[in-house]
Amino acid sequence: MWPTFAIAIASLVALLVDLFAPAGPARRGIAVAIGILGLLAGGILTAQQYGHAFIAFSGAYSVGGFSVVFSEIAILGAILTLALGLGIGRDDQVAGTTALLLWSTVGAILMAGANNLMMVFLGLELLSLGLYCLCGISARSSAREAAMKYLILSSMASGFLLYGMALIFGADGSVQFSDLTVAPVNAMLLLGAGLFLVGIAFKLSLVPFHVWTPDVYEGAPLAVTAYMSVVTKAGALAVLARFAYAALPVQSANEILIPIWVLAALSMLVGNLAALAQTDLKRLLAYSGVAQVGYIVAAFAGQSALGLRYAIFYLAAYTFMNLGAFAVVAILSSGDGIIGIGQLAGLAQRRPWLAFALTFFLIGLAGLPPTAGFTGKVLILASSIGAGYAWLAGVLIVGTAISAYVYFKIIRIMFVRVDEAHVKPLAIVHNPLPWISVALCALAVFALGILPITPSDVLPLVK
Amino acid sequence: MIVTALVLGPILIGLALYALPKSAEALARGAGIVVAMLAALAVIFFPHAGDASVHWLARPFDAAFHFGYGPFSYWIVLLLALVTLSALTALRVPRARDFTAQMLLLLGAMDGVFLAKDLFLFALFWDLMLLPVFLIMLGWGVPSHGPAGGRGTAAWRYLIYNLAGGLCLLLATAAFGVVHGSTDVIGDPHAGVAIGEVWGGWIFAGFAFAFMVKTPVFPFHTWMPDTYTELPPPAVAVVAAVQSKAGLYGFVVIGLPFLGAQMHDAQLLMFVLGIAGLLYGAFAALAQTDVKRIVAYSSLSHLGLMVLGIFSFDPTALKGVLVYIIAHGLFNGALFLSLGYLEAREETRSLTRLGGLGAANPRLAGALVIAALAGLGLPGLAGFAGELLIITGLYHGGFVVASIFALIPIVIAAAYMLRLYQTAMNGPQRLDLPQRKDLTWIEGLALVPLVAGLVLLGVNPAALLTSNGTETVSVVSSLR
Numbered sequence: 050m051w052p053t054f055a056i057a058i059a060s061l062v063a064l065l066v067d068l069f070a071p072a073g074p075a076r077r078g079i080a081v082a083i084g085i086l087g088l089l090a091g092g093i094l095t096a097q098q099y100g101h102a103f104i105a106f107s108g109a110y111s112v113g114g115f116s117v118v119f120s121e122i123a124i125l126g127a128i129l130t131l132a133l134g135l136g137i138g139r140d141d142q143v144a145g146t147t148a149l150l151l152w153s154t155v156g157a158i159l160m161a162g163a164n165n166l167m168m169v170f171l172g173l174e175l176l177s178l179g180l181y182c183l184c185g186i187s188a189r190s191s192a193r194e195a196a197m198k199y200l201i202l203s204s205m206a207s208g209f210l211l212y213g214m215a216l217i218f219g220a221d222g223s224v225q226f227s228d229l230t231v232a233p234v235n236a237m238l239l240l241g242a243g244l245f246l247v248g249i250a251f252k253l254s255l256v257p258f259h260v261w262t263p264d265v266y267e268g269a270p271l272a273v274t275a276y277m278s279v280v281t282k283a284g285a286l287a288v289l290a291r292f293a294y295a296a297l298p299v300q301s302a303n304e305i306l307i308p309i310w311v312l313a314a315l316s317m318l319v320g321n322l323a324a325l326a327q328t329d330l331k332r333l334l335a336y337s338g339v340a341q342v343g344y345i346v347a348a349f350a351g352q353s354a355l356g357l358r359y360a361i362f363y364l365a366a367y368t369f370m371n372l373g374a375f376a377v378v379a380i381l382s383s384g385d386g387i388i389g390i391g392q393l394a395g396l397a398q399r400r401p402w403l404a405f406a407l408t409f410f411l412i413g414l415a416g417l418p419p420t421a422g423f424t425g426k427v428l429i430l431a432s433s434i435g436a437g438y439a440w441l442a443g444v445l446i447v448g449t450a451i452s453a454y455v456y457f458k459i460i461r462i463m464f465v466r467v468d469e470a471h472v473k474p475l476a477i478v479h480n481p482l483p484w485i486s487v488a489l490c491a492l493a494v495f496a497l498g499i500l501p502i503t504p505s506d507v508l509p510l511v512k
Numbered sequence: 513m514i515v516t517a518l519v520l521g522p523i524l525i526g527l528a529l530y531a532l533p534k535s536a537e538a539l540a541r542g543a544g545i546v547v548a549m550l551a552a553l554a555v556i557f558f559p560h561a562g563d564a565s566v567h568w569l570a571r572p573f574d575a576a577f578h579f580g581y582g583p584f585s586y587w588i589v590l591l592l593a594l595v596t597l598s599a600l601t602a603l604r605v606p607r608a609r610d611f612t613a614q615m616l617l618l619l620g621a622m623d624g625v626f627l628a629k630d631l632f633l634f635a636l637f638w639d640l641m642l643l644p645v646f647l648i649m650l651g652w653g654v655p656s657h658g659p660a661g662g663r664g665t666a667a668w669r670y671l672i673y674n675l676a677g678g679l680c681l682l683l684a685t686a687a688f689g690v691v692h693g694s695t696d697v698i699g700d701p702h703a704g705v706a707i708g709e710v711w712g713g714w715i716f717a718g719f720a721f722a723f724m725v726k727t728p729v730f731p732f733h734t735w736m737p738d739t740y741t742e743l744p745p746p747a748v749a750v751v752a753a754v755q756s757k758a759g760l761y762g763f764v765v766i767g768l769p770f771l772g773a774q775m776h777d778a779q780l781l782m783f784v785l786g787i788a789g790l791l792y793g794a795f796a797a798l799a800q801t802d803v804k805r806i807v808a809y810s811s812l813s814h815l816g817l818m819v820l821g822i823f824s825f826d827p828t829a830l831k832g833v834l835v836y837i838i839a840h841g842l843f844n845g846a847l848f849l850s851l852g853y854l855e856a857r858e859e860t861r862s863l864t865r866l867g868g869l870g871a872a873n874p875r876l877a878g879a880l881v882i883a884a885l886a887g888l889g890l891p892g893l894a895g896f897a898g899e900l901l902i903i904t905g906l907y908h909g910g911f912v913v914a915s916i917f918a919l920i921p922i923v924i925a926a927a928y929m930l931r932l933y934q935t936a937m938n939g940p941q942r943l944d945l946p947q948r949k950d951l952t953w954i955e956g957l958a959l960v961p962l963v964a965g966l967v968l969l970g971v972n973p974a975a976l977l978t979s980n981g982t983e984t985v986s987v988v989s990s991l992r
Contacts, residue, residue: 355572397651401530412643416679418636427632430686431572439687439714446683453675457646457668464650465664501569 050105050112052091052098052120053155059087060151066144077143081136081482084147085128088154092124095158100506104164108225111164114506118361119161119287122368126279127154129368132486133376134272135478138186146186150276153179157284166214166224169288173210173252176284177203180277184269195268202261203251210248216241226296226510234301242297242305249292252285255346256315259339263327266335271382274331275375278338279368286345286364290357293349295510302352310350314441316343317448324455330378330388334371337414337455340448341367347445348429351436358503359428366421366497370413373490377407380478380487390459392475395467400477404463406487411456413494416449421497428501514554514561515579518589519624519637522547526616529609537608544600544612548619552593552961559586563629565696573689574696578629582699584764585626587838587976592622592754594961595845599746602849602958603856605652611744614651618644618750625758631695631766635685638722638758639678645743645751646671652744666738673735677725684718687711688770698765705770716774719766727759727815729782730789740808741861745852748804752811752848753841760815760837763822764830775823782823787917789816794921797928801863803854806932807847810887813921814840820914821902829905835973836898839886839966843895846883846962850876853955854936857948863935866945870937875951877937879959886966888929889922894966897973 063083070076095117102113127150136143137150156175163169181203185196218224220238232238251258266274293306320340327333345367348360380403381396382388397404413420426449433442525547529540554561563580581589596619605611621644624637649667689695691711697703707715725732740748767775793813800806814836821833853876855861858869870877886893899922906915969976 359572405530416682417643417675418640423636423639427635427682427686428572430683431690434687435572435690442683442686446679450676450679453672453679457671460646461650461664461668464647466651 050110052094052124053158055094056087056091056124056151056155056158059083059090060148060155062087063144063147063151067141070144073140077136077140080144080147081131084131084136084151087151088124088128088131091154091158092121092128095120095124106168108227109165109168110159110162112162114504115291115508115510116158116162116287118504118507119283120158122283122361122365123154123157123161123280126276126283126368126372127151129372129376129486129490130272130276130280132482133275133372133379134270135480135482137183137270137272142186146183149179149182153177153183153276154280157280160284161287163288163291164226166217166226170207170211170214172284173207173288176281177207180273180281183273183276184265186273187270189268191268192270193268195265198261198268199265206248206251206258208248209244209251213241213244213246213248217245226291229296230299232298234298238298239305243308245292246289246309249285249289250309250312253282253289253342253346254339255309255312255342256319256339257312259316259320262339263323263332263335266338267329267332271331271375271379274335275372275379278334278371278375282338282342283364283368286342286360289346290349290360291510294352294357294508306349306352309346310438310441313343313346313350314444316340317347317444318451321448321451321455325451325458328389328391330390330393330459333390333455333459334374337452338371340452341371341414343448344426344429344445347438347441348432350433350438350441353432353436354508356429356432356436357507358505359425359432361507362421362497362501362503363425363429366413366425366494369490369493369497370410370420370422373487373494374407374410374414376483376486376490377403377410380483381475390462393459393463394465395469396463398466398469399475403487406491408460408463409491410494411460413498415453415456419495419498421494421501424498424501428503513564514558515581515627516564518551518554519579519620519627521620522551522616522623523620526613526620529613529616532609534607534609540609540612541600541604544616545597547616548593548597548600551619551623552590552597555586555590555593565629568630569632573632573692574694575632575689576630576696577633578696579624579627579633580629580699581627582629582765584761584834584837587834588626588754588757588761588841589623591838591841591965592619592626592750594965595750595753595841598845598849598958598962599749602749602955603744603746603852605744605746607651611648611652611746614644614648615746615750618648618747622750622754622758626761629696629698629700631685631688631698633695634698634762634766635678635682638681639675641755641758642671642674642678645747645755648744648747649739649742652747653742654744666735666742669735670739673725673732677722680718681722684715684722687715687718691715697770701769703770707771712771712774716767716771716778719762719771720778723759723762723767724785725759726762727756727819728812729759729785729819730792730812730816731785733789733793733812736812737805737808740811740848741802741804745848745855749845749848749852752808753845756811756815757837757841760818760822760833763819764833768822768825776825779823779825782819783911783914786816786819786823787914789813789819790918790921791816794924794928798924798931803851803861803863803866803932803936804848806863806928807844807851807887810925810928811840811844813925817899817902817918817921820906820911820918824906824909824911824914826905826909828908829902831977832898832901832903832905835894835901835969835976838976839894839898839969842962842965842969843883843886843893846879846959846966847887849959849962850880850883853951854880858945863932865942866936867939868937868941869945871941873937873948873950875956877933879951879956879963880937881933882963882966884929884933886970888925892967892970894969894973897970901973
């Protein structure tokens, strides 16, 4: 549990910054530094657990390959979020928001290691509670609206989840995932599993449970949007993976999960189709995120061990691509601003390097080489075909073809030559931290594309 | 080593050019020319360079970074280097640093397509080569309809069509990998690939769609005329001359050895589409007034002929396809570059406005006439050898009707090529056309590799077939 302690302590220390540091930009720097250092410490401690499997809290929390990988992705997402936005909110808010962000990350880590239903719920609520506040941190009314919407809809999803857990417990008499594999399959268990999956699908924003996503993403501050697009999804994916692979009655797991594969297929299609019509960059990335999660869930189909590894690989790739794109947007929009894709017109003339970076991340999201998105997609295709879900692979290709319109629409706007006189100059952020994030993400996207390293030590998932 | 350098060298140098200041146009252009020249020399002087292979993936299928020459690809890579060299030398383009960089990226990516011996790697470069063309069209596109009307539209169409093809290729590649267990198979006669009936049809469909879009085969050609018209001349020379061969190359090195049964099943369909393309392209070329569109449609016609050659499964026809691939690349490159000179001088591409330029521009007229004559299949130039071999092979293989159809566009080709030359160069001089200088010596020199290739290959086409053509032909022979 040391990683979670490290991050939790860092979050408490960050709260103290408001008391002791002088007001002004210095406070921002100190709070962000404490946050990043705490997360780095947590990341290093987590990495040391790779390969060691043990159980804590009388079976509630398991440490080992699987949870290590998801925790690292969550921690990475949190670090990049802090770096790309240089903290969230005004100077006098940064200490508080950093603390909330770290607590949410702790929640995601708990979800990654959750070994029974109670821990899933605990982690999920810890993750969500911080995010409700972070969404509404800005004074814009759209931010308040987003926070309210997120609070209400997300709480409802938690209700579904909790009700499903109660029914599962009623059917099985245990909250342990490992006991579920031998539970009797009856109506109560099926209903419980169904409600549980609805709750998870909501958190993952799989179609048709995605409608909250674009509004919340649009209203929330940019960095919070970036965080939600990666860390929330990583946490929920960890739970889904564990549930799909190791916590369903063995003989009927496939039938119970078929609706999830259908939702994944729908997400790939609907997410990309809806993204076509968007002109606001954050909304567009929200819908594209819906589709991207569809790709990842598709890799679980057939519950093959390779599929799990490739899902993790693609999640890591998606983390870097998405946060890289958000980092470029953050540099261009100086923090909180809402940026329409029209504002990117002629970016290649004015800021060729930023235009190239954004293009690189977008072609990665579109699944073109030489990026991790390309390699990841081929791996997922291969594992789906190998597991007997060729139809999902077909849908994935159709979805990708649609998504090409979405991403290349932006690339086209950046690269078509425009009259210099007609373009408003953009305010560029000059702090090195976001630039470093862009460079790191680009490097990671390229390196993972050439050398697709997938974690070998992720099974077994439950004890 | 050499083969890897052919792929990575241009890409790395292309990216490095962006580090130069924008004003260093001459330096960037020079670097581009030197890289293309080195590529050409490396291909010429090291024809026996060995394969370079590094293990890549073990799961879900074996894959390797495996580059190497094959019997077809050696000549196509040489063609690519020569056309790129000519294209970069021939014409000045605004913002030369960025343009040269994109052209080098294109060169490297296309080298990757033709040198890849692993299907997955092939698919990677297949998708990669779209991007430079797309960016060149956005940044340097020549609007074809009105001053700014078509800008971006043709690029868009090019991208969407070819990306759809590329994604099908990717899916087929993944399925191939899962079914066979390895993708490191291109050019390996001992790969022992046996794709069953169940998967064979689907996998072939994916590959075939990608290849047909890229070639393009009628009815997937609608992206082509606009793309060729809007691309700036140096880029269109490379795309029309070499990128269009990627689909044919795919049919030969992937379709024939690994999916032979499915190729046989598709024979009738492909014959119909090939004949439709070669007739439609020829007649459409006859009706155009934009000089670039004439050549674009003529290309469609010639590519249809090559499709017939491949799907006849006749060894002679296949030899003809190899010769014609190279010949077509050479004369198409020369044609588009000559037309680029023409357009740069006269600021119009319309045959209704051009006329009588030959008197004042004898060297330009000379370049254009050689390219046009090779295009219409004049004996002694490379085009003739390829056409003759393909049609003989068709006849030999028992496809008499197809061989008769294949003769028709050759007649029409004479009509549209000579019309193009005659209208632009002969006849009374148009006084409203600006009077410009004839080709400078460097502009003329730029065409030398292409013209020399046309003559050499026309006189001695066997040079292509004796040493390197045998392997592929033997693969085909075993199918019959």
